Amino acid sequence: MIAETGLAALWLAAAMALLQLVGGLTLIRGEGRLTPVIKPAALIQGALCVVSFASLMWLFYTTDLSVLLVASNSHIDKPLIFKLAGTWGNHEGSMLLWVSVLSLSGAAIALLEKRIDTRTLQATLAVQAFVALGFFAFLLFSSNPFERLFPAPVEGAGLNPLLQDIGLAFHPPTLYIGYVGLSVAFSFAVAAMLTRQVGPAFARAMRPWVLGAWIFLTVGITAGSYWAYYELGWGGWWFWDPVENASLMPWLAATALLHSVSVLATRNALRAWTIMLALVAFAMSMAGTFLVRSGILTSVHAFAVDPERGSFILALMLMYTSLAFLVFATRIGTVKQGEPFQIISREGGIVANNIFLSVILAIVLIGTLYPLAAEAMGDKISVGPPYFNKATVPIALLLMIALLLGPLLRWRRDELKRYKYWLVAFFAVSLWTGVAIWRFVPGVGIFPILGLALSLALAIAAWVPLKGRNLLRTPLPVFGMVIAHFGLAVSVFGMAAESGFSRETLTALAPGETTKVADWQVKLDDVRPVVGDNWVATEGQLVARNKHKNFVLRPQSRQFYRPEQQTSEAALLTRWNGQLYAVIAQPDENGDGRWQVRLWWKPFVTFIWFGGLLVAFGGAIALLGRMFRRPKKPAVNKWAQA
Amino acid sequence: MNRPWLLWLPLAVVAFIGGLAIYGLVVPKDDMVHSAMVGRKLPEFSLPPATEGVEGLSSRDLADGKPRLLNIFASWCIPCKAEAPYLEALKKSGAEIDAIAIRDKPEDVAAFLSEFGNPFRRIGSDSEMGVQLKLGSSGVPETYIIGGDGTILYQHIGDIRAEHVPMLLEKLQEAG
Amino acid sequence: MRRLVYLACALLMIAQPRLSLAQGSGPTPELANRQLADPAKEKAASQVMHALRCIQCQGQSIADSDAPMAATMRAEVRQQIADGKKPDAIRQWMIERYGEWVSFEPDMKGSGLLLWAAPLLLLLLALFMARGLFRRKS
Incomplete structure (x- = not known):
């Protein structure tokens, strides 16, 4: 029943x-x-x-x-x-x-x-x-x-x-809830175009939904990245795989939308652009679901593939987005240009944010679909991490530079000279960090150096908007913004430190032998069999020693039966300044009694996800502030006109 | 808005991506990695025998003036068992077949041959897959047609089925 | 059907990195899982490995894969680096065998040109579209 x-x-x-x-x-x-x-x-x-x-x-x-x-x-x-x-x-x-x-x-x-x-x-x-x-x-x-x-x-x-993993149980619904939030923003945007009420009131109504969706997407991506990191066993945390890109694209659009909607809510500018972003964000979430389900692109995450359902989602996506963009093309012309502003202004900063985020989004989209387009032209090519890193990181760094100053600026118009001391300070911090790394640590690439330098400057700059405010009377959304921007600095610091300073040791050890990775002496103490519910494993007992302390790590190589499969369970030792990542594999056929051991020291790698959660936490604070503010009178707005 | 054409741009992008997606759904995706070595000379190699009682295989054995088939197989590969009768049929029709066994043990190869027959002239053992890599081969089973001068003329990916036998014989004929 | 078999194989490879049944057994080449002694050479090799696509488990680079073919390819890359070959020459060596598909980084020529030009073109397009937004100082 x-x-x-x-x-x-x-x-x-x-x-x-x-x-x-x-x-x-x-x-x-x-x-x-x-x-x-x-x-x-x-x-x-x-x-x-x-x-x-x-x-x-x-x-x-x-x-x-x-x-x-x-x-x-x-x-x-x-x-x-x-x-x-x-x-x-x-x-x-x-x-x-x-x-x-x-x-x-x-x-x-x-x-x-x-x-x-x-x-x-x-x-x-x-x-x-x-x-x-x-x-x-x-x-x-x-x-x-x-x-x-x-x-x-x-x-x-x-x-x-494999599916009995707590991460896998909650990862997809988190993303889905984010996608639904974007669909609400989509509905608001289409409705506002139809009734010609694209103005601050509409923006304020839409904003909590965008914010909520964005929080879920942020958490979802952060969790997904950590899952791939500990599960795949090679220490990578982002692979630019089509399915990962599918979850990144709606997030990029939502992040841009989140910023432009605040311009519309506060200053009644960027009207058409905000509508456009709301449509794009939803289209990207549908496109992402389609890419995951349809299997038209080769991906590591092939388990969700079902072409028939993929075509249904494609049909829905094409119907919604083309109708919405049709309304956009025919209606948005009647939406008047918003309030004017100068380049050096808060609006200007947010426009920079939007430009850089949109360009990154477009690059990811193009790079993801390029192999498909090339195949249609009879060319078989791959677009992977080397391209995405080279193409997006410079723009992300530009975005960070804009972020140093943007939140400090006043609305409408401002003067750069008001911030000359801050600018000098940010520049000095970046330059000092950059030169110090370049001088004393040989062989670090340009991107990690710039990433570290800018993330340190941003870690300071993020807090400056609170300066001179009465903290008790500061609205929650301002705190939220500050925390989220600081979280971004933390995350970028982690990414740059990991990619610039990771140390790797691949070796084979017999029990009793010792190897070295970064400052750690790692000894393979013992290898023994372990039995689980539906698997047996060989478990290595590794003793990692830095200056004065010993730590034990127990990576496993697991053999599942029913269904039969083999997995590596990495062992992670988390310190405040990084993680020691250990993997043991089955012995070589060469059979000299030694075990294959892979070790990484990844400095500050946890900052990546910790920063991601801080970003989401900042969003949650801002959302609280938006939801529990005394509602103002329904807007009778001098700008809201058909 | 003084640039009305710009407003139609998003719709155009949607149409383009939609077209691409439909193409991706309709045209079956080619998941196979084809060797780019077709049309080129065989790389130099020399492999030990895969099991007792057979001869090893080197690139010189394949360039002795007579075109032949080169089968890449393994005893642990299930489609390789399925194609065994068709290799036999090819041999009966006059094709000479050499083989390379991938990541295999001599006793396993021997068991495989005694169960599914041995249509091969020589069988080299490529336990580290080094020769497979040099050939641009991506899996088992695969079958190459090698010209008499040691040129790779054709690559067949996957197991050989009944319908492939005449096609392979014809291509072999052309090569000779 | 053959496509299905291949798909199934591919899926097996993803989920079952070193299943003895499905992938046979043989010695892993020494250099597949050992670093080169010279850190500078190892770094160069690592960059090449991260830019090459695994033939068996199609979504991963050979540096992140447990598949036997990826191990063979890693060993080949390290050997060639040790022999003094330039990273780009090694990439070309792989492309000669498996086609452009094997490289995660398309060449800046032909169809790849548009891809590499995209970031700059997009940035210019965005600036062009945004220029109308700003008011001049009054």
Whole structure:
């Protein structure tokens, strides 16, 4: 019964979305009879989706094997947390999660949004319903999560050890929630174009959604990077793989949007551009999902591939984005140019931010799709890390230079000479760091030197906006901005230190032998077999010694059976100033009793992810500030005009 | 806005990417890595016998004036077992076949030959895959056609099936 | 079907780095997992290895892969560096065998030219589009 309830709720929710859309269409001819229906329909749609998702979760909780999805994705012996995570750990469930969060966001807008005028609100909900309808159709016609299985199996499909990873259980839904947030921004943007209300009120209504989405995307990418780092066993943390790029592109667009929307909210400028970014951000999240699912690009992460579903997502993506850009091309001309400003101004700084982020986004997009285009022309080429690093890092460094000064500037117009002491200070810090590294550490590349120099300057510059403020009366979003910018400095410091100063030792050791990596003496004490649930492993006991202390690391080489596969479990020793990364592999066929050992000392590598989390934390602080500010009067704005 | 054409740019980009994506979905992706050595001379190599009772293989053995097939196989590779009867058929039709065994042990090769037959004139053992790398070969099984002067004329990737036999024979004929 | 077999092989390679059943067994070349004694040469070799694509596990560089073919390719790169060959010549050596596909860094010629020009072109385009935004000092 539960499964049928869930399915019925899903159908009803789809009907509500249809009702919303029809109500929205009547808006075109002014207030129609169905218009008042939009808001309640959005609320009911949200409630129905909660019922539907809860039903599926219950089915997974009770491991109801008469449901096909449960039978093929769960097992009676699975730990509870993985049973529950199984709800969204598969295609159908994750799509249901997606559409449920989408509907809930719609309900939240209907309930809480008081800043924009009623017509724009209704139009937003109608667009939102239009987006949701595509996903409802997808679920109901091609991936029904509640399909029954007859006869029911006894215990469910086997346990795949790789997917029983807490990181993998929460990584995809984090990104999906981010994508949904971007779809809300998309709905706001299309609605504002339709009702010609592209102004500060619209920007303030859209901003929390962009911010929320961006926080989830930041966390998702940070976590994904760390997962690849410890799981793949070669010490890399970013591979410029198509699937990684697919998650990076929406983040870049969202970051740019986050900044431009604040210009629109505060200064009523960058109107058309902000709309454009909102559309691009959503298009990128759809494109990312498509790239992951369709398998048209060769990727390490090939497990999610399903071309048929890929084509469905492609169809949805093309429909939404081309309609939206059509509206953009025909309507945006009527949106007046915003308020003017000078180059040296806060707006100018944010324009620089937007230019650099957009260019990086375009490079990543072009580089990712280039092999496909070349193949269409009969050329088989690869575009990988060497290209992406050389093409994007210089622009990222320019972005950091702009970031040193940008947040200090006043709105509208400012004078550089007001900041001459700061500029000199930033320049001195960068120059001193750069020259010191170049002089005393031979063989470090230019990018790591510049990255370290600029990240140190930025670590100071990030806090300067707080100078001269009464900290108790400073708005939370300012704190959020400062923390996020500081987090970026921390992260870049980690990246530059890792790529410039990592030390590597690849060797073969017999028990009792010692090797060296950076300042560490590492001895292979012992190698012994270990037995796990569904694997056996050879575990090396390594003793790492720096000046006065000993630490033990236990990397494993695991052999799984049912299904049979072999993995390396790296052992990480985390110190405040870096990580020692150790991997042991099966002995060579040469068979001289020695074990292959790979060791890395990665200075400050943890700063990469710690910085990423700080960025997200800053975003969360800003979001709190935006949500719990006393709502101002609904904007009657002198700029808001058709 | 004084540059209206710019407004249509995003739509054009969407159309372009959409076209590319549809191309990617419709045209099957060629996952194989083809050797760029086709049309060039065989690299110099000399491999020891893969098991007892067979002769090893060197590049000079392959350039003795007679065109022949060079099969890259391994006892641990399942498609290699599937193609064994067709190699046999090729041999019966007059093709001379040399082979290179990849990452294999003599006893495994011997067991493989006794179970699936031995259509090979010589079998070299490439335990470190060094020759495979020099040939631009990317996996097992693969079959090359080598001209009498030691030129690589053709590369067949994957197992040989019934429908490939006449094609390979024809190409071998052309080479001679 | 053959495509399927290959796909399955590729998937196996990704998930099962050194499965003895699927990849046979043989000695790993000495230089596959040992560094060159000269740090400068090892660094050059490492750069080449990071720029070459693994033939078996298609998404990774040979420096990040457990596949046997990647090991053979690493050994080849280190050997050639040790023999005094220039990094670019080694890249070309690989391209001669496997085509442009094997290099993660397209050449700055032909179809690769547009790719390398893209960052600069995009930056110029962005500046061109942004120039109308600013007001002159009044």
